[in-house]
Amino acid sequence: MATGKRFKAAVVGGSGYGGAEMIRRLLVHPDVELVRVASIDFVGEPLAAADPALEQVTDLVFEGIPPGEAAQGVDVVLLGLPHTVAASKLAEIAAASPTVKVVDMSGDFRLKDVASYERWYKHTHPCPERLKDFVYGLPELNREAIRKARFVASPGCFATTIELALLPLARAGLLEGVVHVQGITGSSGSGVAPSAGTHHPVRAGNLRTYKPLEHQHVPEITETLALAGARDLQLRFVPVSAPLVRGILATAFVELPEEWTPARLEALYRETYAGEPFVRVPRKRLPEVAAVSGSNHAEVGVAAGAPRNGRRTVTLFGATDNLVKGGAGQAIENMNLMLGLDEKASLADPGPWPP
Amino acid sequence: MATGKRFKAAVVGGSGYGGAEMIRRLLVHPDVELVRVASIDFVGEPLAAADPALEQVTDLVFEGIPPGEAAQGVDVVLLGLPHTVAASKLAEIAAASPTVKVVDMSGDFRLKDVASYERWYKHTHPCPERLKDFVYGLPELNREAIRKARFVASPGCFATTIELALLPLARAGLLEGVVHVQGITGSSGSGVAPSAGTHHPVRAGNLRTYKPLEHQHVPEITETLALAGARDLQLRFVPVSAPLVRGILATAFVELPEEWTPARLEALYRETYAGEPFVRVPRKRLPEVAAVSGSNHAEVGVAAGAPRNGRRTVTLFGATDNLVKGGAGQAIENMNLMLGLDEKASLADPGPWPP
Amino acid sequence: MATGKRFKAAVVGGSGYGGAEMIRRLLVHPDVELVRVASIDFVGEPLAAADPALEQVTDLVFEGIPPGEAAQGVDVVLLGLPHTVAASKLAEIAAASPTVKVVDMSGDFRLKDVASYERWYKHTHPCPERLKDFVYGLPELNREAIRKARFVASPGCFATTIELALLPLARAGLLEGVVHVQGITGSSGSGVAPSAGTHHPVRAGNLRTYKPLEHQHVPEITETLALAGARDLQLRFVPVSAPLVRGILATAFVELPEEWTPARLEALYRETYAGEPFVRVPRKRLPEVAAVSGSNHAEVGVAAGAPRNGRRTVTLFGATDNLVKGGAGQAIENMNLMLGLDEKASLADPGPWPP
Amino acid sequence: MATGKRFKAAVVGGSGYGGAEMIRRLLVHPDVELVRVASIDFVGEPLAAADPALEQVTDLVFEGIPPGEAAQGVDVVLLGLPHTVAASKLAEIAAASPTVKVVDMSGDFRLKDVASYERWYKHTHPCPERLKDFVYGLPELNREAIRKARFVASPGCFATTIELALLPLARAGLLEGVVHVQGITGSSGSGVAPSAGTHHPVRAGNLRTYKPLEHQHVPEITETLALAGARDLQLRFVPVSAPLVRGILATAFVELPEEWTPARLEALYRETYAGEPFVRVPRKRLPEVAAVSGSNHAEVGVAAGAPRNGRRTVTLFGATDNLVKGGAGQAIENMNLMLGLDEKASLADPGPWPP
Structure with a gap:
């Protein structure tokens, strides 16, 4: 032995x-x-x-x-x-x-x-x-x-996913004030004890929000991103339970100055995670749970809308296996x-x- | 016959x-x-x-x-x-x-x-x-x-769900400018033709965004809510495909003046849909897909955060069966x-x- | 009112x-x-x-x-x-x-x-x-x-499904002695109380047998088919739980004299259920759960192998929604x-x- | 490199x-x-x-x-x-x-x-x-x-699972003549190309048999088990597609002399696979897919009914991840x-x- x-x-x-x-x-x-x-x-x-x-x-x-x-x-x-x-x-x-x-x-x-x-x-x-x-x-x-x-x-699982999705913005000084985030999670995040929320007959066909604006991962994320450069971050987070077993997909919405073009944002994200063993920015697609399920990899990505009045909406994505x-x-x-x-x-x- | x-x-x-x-x-x-x-x-x-x-x-x-x-x-x-x-x-x-x-x-x-x-x-x-x-x-x-x-x-399916979730705000003159929305959908929304996005081995364990900020239901929603009172609505919509068959859950984030307390918002929603045969505001829970799957009912709901600097984040929810x-x-x-x-x-x- | x-x-x-x-x-x-x-x-x-x-x-x-x-x-x-x-x-x-x-x-x-x-x-x-x-x-x-x-x-749910699949054989005097049956069931059959067997994280990816050869529906089926003409039926039944919500698919194996050709068996099944409002023999396919899920219809069907030494294996199928x-x-x-x-x-x- | x-x-x-x-x-x-x-x-x-x-x-x-x-x-x-x-x-x-x-x-x-x-x-x-x-x-x-x-x-995937479930019987000279087998499989067995049978909206809630008594793995199993001692094996095999991604559960029914008690059969199975790195007989439960999903392990097991007229029905189980x-x-x-x-x-x- x-x-x-x-x-x-x-x-x-x-x-x-x-x-x-x-x-x-x-x-x-x-x-x-x-x-x-x-x-x-x-x-x-x-x-x-x-x-x-x-x-x-x-x-x-x-x-x-x-x-x-x-x-x-x-x-x-x-x-x-x-x-x-x-x-x-x-x-x-x-x-x-x-x-x-x-x-x-x-x-x-x-x-x-x-x-x-x-x-x-x-x-x-x-x-x-x-x-x-x-x-x-x-x-x-x-x-x-x-x-x-x-x-x-x-x-925590939501915390990891959202932090990785927002870390490049925090470091670039772009994260400030109110940020809207939705996180969608699989059932394994609820743990090993059977409960009404993980009862297969209902869970298998359901999408349901819980603890909107009140999840206990919020302060963890706020503290962490503040260390990375976020200023007065006010995270407004709504979790949703979905009928898969493993995985989280998080979407954050921020409003940035229009000079943050899609190309520039993508470059920022690639640069932040260059050399990281477990975080990647997929080349030709956005983050998705199936790509990281069962592995220690996280995926992050960004999509940006057209500019308007000097600003544009930017959406940040993160995907992880919540148990890995x-x-x-x-x-x-x-x-x-x-x-x-x-x-x-x-x-x-x-x-x-x-x- | x-x-x-x-x-x-x-x-x-x-x-x-x-x-x-x-x-x-x-x-x-x-x-x-x-x-x-x-x-x-x-x-x-x-x-x-x-x-x-x-x-x-x-x-x-x-x-x-x-x-x-x-x-x-x-x-x-x-x-x-x-x-x-x-x-x-x-x-x-x-x-x-x-x-x-x-x-x-x-x-x-x-x-x-x-x-x-x-x-x-x-x-x-x-x-x-x-x-x-x-x-x-x-x-x-x-x-x-x-x-x-x-x-x-x-x-359309996303349009119906999001419009019903936002209609009370539009009518109350509270809907204006940029609004962030995430909509999560089952696979039946992709129709009857098999495709990579609905291939069971991948879909069953995936959460994946598509067409972020570019979905064709956006102008339909904007036109419709404008008729109901929305002003210069800029809908920023990110759809996500999830591993269920029927159902959409939509979440919208808006920032409202703090006098729109949770109780007042709930009253607004109940009043708007009082007497409607197919839209309900659940009494003790938030909208969820399992409750409307297979029926012509829609559910809508609202949750609001604590006030800060005179405003508060308000989240609006809608759930429908996308095929009904x-x-x-x-x-x-x-x-x-x-x-x-x-x-x-x-x-x-x-x-x-x-x- | x-x-x-x-x-x-x-x-x-x-x-x-x-x-x-x-x-x-x-x-x-x-x-x-x-x-x-x-x-x-x-x-x-x-x-x-x-x-x-x-x-x-x-x-x-x-x-x-x-x-x-x-x-x-x-x-x-x-x-x-x-x-x-x-x-x-x-x-x-x-x-x-x-x-x-x-x-x-x-x-x-x-x-x-x-x-x-x-x-x-x-x-x-x-x-x-x-x-x-x-x-x-x-x-x-x-x-x-x-x-x-x-x-x-x-x-009972298994009983209904298996009885309908075997009833034509019983009436035709073809059901006697040992019959092997497998029944596969969705999670709603386990009822409303959460339990280890219906915990979504495990159930969603599992196939599991339980009570093999010991299910309490066996005597119900045996008594019922005896009334219809079965002789000394010895049902050997193995239930399996599968990751769907509604539905049972049952398969029975019997050995019949070779003169019971596929065409003759199909005619027997069609004749038995002609005029029945809720039992059908699909025309171009075998019974499947998706076709009956959510409805009061049952589907039954038959497939038969090549003859050998005067006999052939015949498989009988039944599908129902276990809750309907x-x-x-x-x-x-x-x-x-x-x-x-x-x-x-x-x-x-x-x-x-x-x- | x-x-x-x-x-x-x-x-x-x-x-x-x-x-x-x-x-x-x-x-x-x-x-x-x-x-x-x-x-x-x-x-x-x-x-x-x-x-x-x-x-x-x-x-x-x-x-x-x-x-x-x-x-x-x-x-x-x-x-x-x-x-x-x-x-x-x-x-x-x-x-x-x-x-x-x-x-x-x-x-x-x-x-x-x-x-x-x-x-x-x-x-x-x-x-x-x-x-x-x-x-x-x-x-x-x-x-x-x-x-x-x-x-x-x-x-092949069905072949591996069924062969491992029956191998101990073949070696013991107990496998002869007609044997009834049902195999239930996940969707990944159908491969990477989208098709009607793997279209998520239907597959997710379906149980469906296909190629009953005609699957191409039958001769492979028969040839293999003959090498291990089976005599004139006539495998009657019905595959079923179920709504999971990875995994096969196979159930075989045989009639054996009553002296093959449950304890003796279990001992035979344990002995056959003692020392095998990838086949196990679970100690306190029957084979299930969740236990082997994602791994190269197979599980096999046996359950036996009460004797009657000198014989008893014995059911053999096998579970594998079809892709591993x-x-x-x-x-x-x-x-x-x-x-x-x-x-x-x-x-x-x-x-x-x-x-």
Whole structure:
């Protein structure tokens, strides 16, 4: 069983969809060995109890151990716990060793502003003293800081998609004031627990908005894009649930000075993401979910209308797989950076076609 | 075979999805008898050749006759022909008798402005002299004119949905300048011919934008809402194709003065549609496609954000079945009005649940 | 509110999918008025609380009254209660008046043999004394008995589909011994409660068998086909859940003497169902779900292989919408027969295309 | 660009779904470098023209070169050409060098019997002289022969699934005479060209049988299982198309002596596949598509009924992803064996959850 891999990882909170995708990527990772998975569900059962695709693929079982114990002897802990639970367990994980690194997939350490967290997540923050130690895990913005970080807060799925779609504008100083955004999402974003919103008979033929103008990813996006140059960004975001499993497509509308022609905007987007391993501007089409489903790639793009009175409407698009670049894939990408590994390790698969 | 029904109808161009839905509604119509269906496809074959649900339900066959001949002896002709073909056949249909009424589902007679038509449909208009005789068939706006009309241009699917979502604002004088709209549509909107965009292996897991800021329904919406009170409306519309079969969900973003509180907006919407047989403002939820799929009902709704600097973002929602209220159902509704019948005849079915 | 309809109906247990479809058909029924809906869920709320398609379509609310009270003053009660609950409420319903008729959608009164019921439903029968009073509601087999019945047990969805596919063979004396059957079903068959098997993220891409050789519809089918002439039928039935919402496709395999050529078999099937309002043998294709989805029609068909050693394999197909002909539609059909109405009343809609 | 990989491969016929999956696996293969892709479509365009998931992932373009030229300088050619085209190009490929190996995904070299090929594929075989040189590429049956082969015919999707489900019975001498099989398939099995059967509006809600008792995979399965011990197998196979993208679920019905109890059958299945890298018998559930979608794993299982007159009905199940273990994944698996590599190279990914 000695794999000879250089690093050891533990997953804490491994029975959800984020856990499944992290476990999958770790099992085929060339440099990091998954040594244990802690969970309060399925204790003592094989990982296949939560993810049937793992049937007879690994001998690991879900262990009903405290997070601090799970963190013993590993180089990195990947947290797949729910919001507020993640923060409540951080102290004991950090105490397991002075060097254990943590990638957290929850929303607990993404916002620097405790008040904002408590307003949007409607909960007292369980561990505000650690907020300053966390780096926001969007490599396209914070790659060097992530490399040096001990703690990384991996971004949310809508947040990743919208941030990547707007980042070039923020950096160019073009993002200011009210911006309208619609994000459309697949059902896996709702998680592993069956509910009315994911009941197949209704979901399969439905388009439905929820939490319009009130989604908890808004402050995360606003904080992040402010760091990149956005000024007083007022994101007006309407999410829609659609009948697919994996994927998010986001559309943002902004009004820009007419000198921002389609060609100039496209050049800005290409330049911003030149050299990025996981973000691309498709050459002959706009971003679409099928192209990124199952992979860690994001697609971004831009379309601009005719000028009028000195301004033109510009629409920005982003597409991701919410469980990969919008979730567990990006968590692995962050782990790779934190451990000094190839950022693409275990993430190079371009994904299936058709998805 | 004498049905004793009071009126006779012919469908011209009956082998597409619009034709199928019109035929279905006519077959169960209490007052209008479908006497023939003309088509250039499936000539001589039962209607079930195009719509398997009609197997052994009717003895009618597709007749390969000219539109003018199809119009002989009927009270009303329903046109399910493609754009430009509809207009090119109108003269001979109108000549069949001085009283035959026509409901056209194509885009040919929706725009009053020939130049606009030719710019958006990229085709010389085949019958511009008749444009002035057509009434735009949105009953919520033009009911009385439709009742008296000989010719009605039935609205497009995106157009119907967006117009109903914005009509209350237009009437209240609140619609002006740039408005951002996203519309998400099912695959039946692409019609009966297989294509890359409706190929199941890709469509089933995709979200994809197309024609952003360039959709041909934009001028139709702009003209219509101007009649209702919109001023210099600049619609910026981005359509998205999603993996469901029937349904459109539209979201519009506008910035209004802060005195337009959520409660006041909801009251405006309820008041506008009070008494309307086919448009409703759901009481405890926002519009969703599953609720209207398979029925002639549209749902509209509103959500508003917190005020800031004297203004607030307001989002307007509309949901329809693109083939019913957004297509053939509304064509039947127009026919009912033109013939002096109950507007709801053959359209009262609330639709399936789950859809 | 006086509708002038000749009969009055109550639905008891109206918050599930069967209830929704019965309510929908009653609301557009020309001769039967739905006067109340009893339920233990959503008490006091509009029917739209369970079926959003009914929003503002009716003023009825769910009433939290006992079944016996719900049966007061109506001509017919339609039961949409779960198995065992239906039987436990029958006595009080029957006592409401000496003439009230009952159509039961549950499995409680389908089997004549109490021991069989208790073996398959794993429950003591709550009302065995009434079994003899119930007629099995498959009109193609029992139409005249249904017309005279006070109590009808409406068939199950798999049962209806398989029985219709095999009925011609049973009548022709060709059904004997072991028969292999696979039935594939949509997710609405699992009912309104979210569960792991109907969770959209997994269901949307899955094909999964369940209860192979153990489904509770087997004795119902065996009893019914025995009445039609089957001898010692041993049905070996494997159900499969598939990612669609509505519809069942069943395939049965039998070995017949070679003189049963494809042409002779097709003639047998056509003859059996000639004149049936809701069962058809498609002319140029085999049964398919899309053709019957949303309608009360069933399709049946046959394909036969080459002969070998005096015998040939024959495959029989059946397709229904599990909620209509396989459920609530057939319940309404039975009600129509019991009340002496047109069997097709409120069921004539051929259904949508595409579905 | 020197990758340092030990072997070089070319794909010929790379613009279909089989090609896309082979290319994907080669791009992440540790030991085999994809050096070129020949195609008659998309010549000169990036591979992303056919598979958007490859956008900016590789610099390769589709080359419009003859197959013989494509085979120059490579160790292995993977053929993704249509039936009959593959065979017509084999001679020139084989002539490229005396050592170039070939894995063919078409049906051209699977049947040893030319007459059978010509009856089922309705075409004169273009290269019958090479039939004897091909090994049938089912590793679970022919692993050692594949290792030594120069030419391998990779199995069909239904064939793989059904063969794996029945192989243990064949080996145990239990497979004889008539066997009934139903196979349910996703839409990707129909390939990349849009058609009526894969048109989303209809496919999304349909279950439809096609070619009942006439599918061209039947002789392939019969020949293969005969080699494993089946006697006079008469496969009666009915395929069904279902609304998912990837995956096949097959169910076979056989009648066995009653001493073949469920426990004994399960032991037989476990024993047969113990040690197999890509076939598993799930421990606590039956095979399902979601568990294998996107991976090279197959699942098989068995359920048995109660005995009667000395015999019992036994049902055998198989599940695969038709494009991976049922197609291109198995082609790569064969390539790995032929090149002396780890059979699991580039195929170890357990696949996504949810799929």
